Amino acid sequence: MTKNHQIVLDNRPKGEATAANFKLVETDIAPLQDGQVLVRHHYLSLDPYMRGRMNDSKSYAASQPLGEVMIGGTVGEVVESRHPDYAAGDQVVGMGGWQNYSVVTATQPGVLRKVDTTHVPLSAYLGAVGMPGVTAYYGLVHIIDPKPGQTVTVTAASGAVGSAYAALAKARGCRVVGIAGGPDKCRYAVEELGFDACLDYREYNQDTYALAKALKEACPDGIDGHFENVGGWIMDAVMLRANAFSRMAVCGMIAGYDGQPLSMANPALILINRMRVEGFIVSEHMQVWPAALKELGSLVASGKLRARESVAEGLSAAPEAFLGMLKGQNFGKQLVKLV
Amino acid sequence: MTKNHQIVLDNRPKGEATAANFKLVETDIAPLQDGQVLVRHHYLSLDPYMRGRMNDSKSYAASQPLGEVMIGGTVGEVVESRHPDYAAGDQVVGMGGWQNYSVVTATQPGVLRKVDTTHVPLSAYLGAVGMPGVTAYYGLVHIIDPKPGQTVTVTAASGAVGSAYAALAKARGCRVVGIAGGPDKCRYAVEELGFDACLDYREYNQDTYALAKALKEACPDGIDGHFENVGGWIMDAVMLRANAFSRMAVCGMIAGYDGQPLSMANPALILINRMRVEGFIVSEHMQVWPAALKELGSLVASGKLRARESVAEGLSAAPEAFLGMLKGQNFGKQLVKLV
Structure with a gap:
């Protein structure tokens, strides 16, 4: 059976965030139930808002619970599907979190979106077109x-x-x-x-x-x-x-x-x-996403928006890449390549 | 010939404003030209924004020039008119400044507005209905x-x-x-x-x-x-x-x-x-004034808005009343009664 690897928030930062706030764990992937889809993540997005969620204080988003997988945007490929709208091989964007695989209950609207990589590279759906x-x-x-x-x-x-x-x-x-x-x-x-x-x-x-x-x-x-x-x-x-x-x-x-x-x-x-x-x-403004993604996709496809990416390799590199981004050490969109 | 008395800004505050920043002067009232109206002020309005104008620094309004009459809202009565829309005895609101009389070139739109004191007292046009x-x-x-x-x-x-x-x-x-x-x-x-x-x-x-x-x-x-x-x-x-x-x-x-x-x-x-x-x-939002004044006038006339006034007596009392207002010593709308 394929194993999943995950990075969880182990403890909260006291002042500056450090690698010791995170923990890498190995877990089993549970068998799919009806309506669920198994996604293998190709890229994980690292974003500044994640730092806010690591604190326990009042913020706009709920705090990241201790011991749970760090939240985060992901793009990847459907490996197995028990939902009629998705099939193995579909390329999808979602909020899979800091892990190699996610099991998505695709019956919830908006949790998984199929994307077309003819003119826009898959990773761009976490950045310029995301x-x-x-x-x-x-x-x-x-x-x-x-x-x-x-x-x-x-x-x-x-x-x-x-x-x-x-x-x-x-x-x-x-x-x-x-x-x-x-x-x-x-x-x-x-x-x-x-x-x-x-x-x-x-x-x-x-x-x-x-x-x-x-x-x-x-x-x-x-x-x-x-x-x-x-x-x-x-x-x-x-x-x-x-x-x-x-x-x-x-x-x-x-x-x-x-x-x-x-x-x-x-x-x-x-x-x-x-x-x-x-x-x-x-x-909180989902109504603008369709028009925004359309214009952003056109800008990328036409070459008018050529956003750079900083790519870390492998899930275990995510914490250091994230901490570096908070210090401005990255250059352009910070990603972690998982496949 | 009737003399006018004015309070001018004599020098700018260094830190806190003081009475020494102001000077009381006596001037002659020039004969009216065509289109002009002579107004005798009954009340002068004192407002916090005037303190900002006393500074030389960038602010939203132009600085008050040194040696000129302090700007300020006034209500009063027309004494003499060479403009067809105004006649002696009209009650008017304007920006007459810290002085007993003002000569208003009434051909400029909006500089002088006739008001009705049947249900709303004259002074309220400097406060609740102003x-x-x-x-x-x-x-x-x-x-x-x-x-x-x-x-x-x-x-x-x-x-x-x-x-x-x-x-x-x-x-x-x-x-x-x-x-x-x-x-x-x-x-x-x-x-x-x-x-x-x-x-x-x-x-x-x-x-x-x-x-x-x-x-x-x-x-x-x-x-x-x-x-x-x-x-x-x-x-x-x-x-x-x-x-x-x-x-x-x-x-x-x-x-x-x-x-x-x-x-x-x-x-x-x-x-x-x-x-x-x-x-x-x-x-900067003159388009809202008519609707606002209508509602505010109704609230005052019906007794739902009974705003208190602090009234200082005589033009020479204006500086101290103004400085007291800045320290919160007044109670409600600060006015100076001139007649």
Whole structure:
């Protein structure tokens, strides 16, 4: 009998997350019941939101229970099916978690979606044409809602969300400026992803005013919309350049996941600039997914969105790859290749 | 010839504003030209936004120029008119500033509005049925947009904006909870203004978590909408009790006007609670004024909105009354009676 391997949350981080918070376990795969499908995962997605779930504190998503398989998006192939809509060989995307196989009760709507890999590679359904892509779409299109010629910005610009954001913003006639960590990521953002400019925040040594000054040069007409993945002093700098009636989509505050909450230095700018600041979680807006996936699929198929991937090999590499991503050591969408 | 008296901004505050920032001057009243109207002011309105304009820094409104008459809303009576729409004896509301008389070029649309004092006292057009009332209306109706049964909160609850907010919220079937400074203001908010509860922030000694705990009792179903006039630790406490998809209308940050910007302790709550936080200035939303003034006028005429006024006597009393208001020493709408 085939064995499954899983990574479970063994204990909660005290401050920074470490590899010791995870445990690799071996389990048997139970025989399928009617309506169930066995999926072998080819790729596992690693995403910043997982760090929030590792804490016990109140967050938007339920805490990850101790001793259970870490949640996560997966793409793979159906190995065996007892559901009429799925057959062995189907390529599917789902939330299989940090494990090699998952048994999916496919009678629940939306848990498993068949995908076509003719023009879009399978792994892209975890990135540009998956949750990160739709996240960029919702923030840009539904919260920021930019007009052609407006300037929009994004932190973690070279990541999976930032990559899709740039392509979507260019398609809408915007100037799009990224903020990322390191010269390689910034060069990639401009040369490969289509950003009009990208600032390396590491050059500014946590000096909000120095970064704000650089933003003034990169965004001579100010900032009309911002997509926030990071929080802290970088967000403070962006707010200093925000235009009247600008919008800020708040998607992540990765800088504050490990410890004390990070403050916003000058919330009076929300009033002074008559800003709209809105937090969101893409899974609560399922109605936008079809339109978003259609546009994102077209951008990938036409080569206008060429998002880079960082690929770790094998399930046991997942914890270190995840911790590295939280520190910004990855480059583009972080995946774990399982097959 | 009748002399005019004016209060001009003589120099800018360094930190806290003081009476020495102002100067009382006597001037002649120039003869009217065609299209002009001479108004004798009966009441001058004192409002927190004026403190922001005294600074030279970037703000939403232009800085008050040095040596010019302090801007401000006024109600009064037409003394002489060379405009066909106005006649001596008309009661009018305008932006006459801190002076006894103003010469208004009435050909500019919107600068002077005739009002009816049959059911609404003249001074109310500076408060409940004026800019503060419409401010409450815009934030509550257009940003917070509460459903019946939802809980909405407001800081500076016993002030001109808070008074109107309570009446408008009760008319929409909401639970409305105020935050104010001192037991007298809180008692008045509940007994006279219709608040379901009012918390005296002075009892909590700038302890965000203690105030948040009290808010939990006063708002057992959480907070669906909040109207912010103050900022700082009180706003932080409200955010800890904000419900998913709650809205926060940011109208003022009076606590931070005198010095360094006040931070927001935990902006990640915007994400965790998927909040919408929106700053606004009521003068940028003139399209809502007619509907707002109509509802507010009805609430006053029917006795459902009985806003208190603090009335200082005489133009020379304006600076001290203004400074006292900034410290919360007034009770309800702060006016200066000039006739």
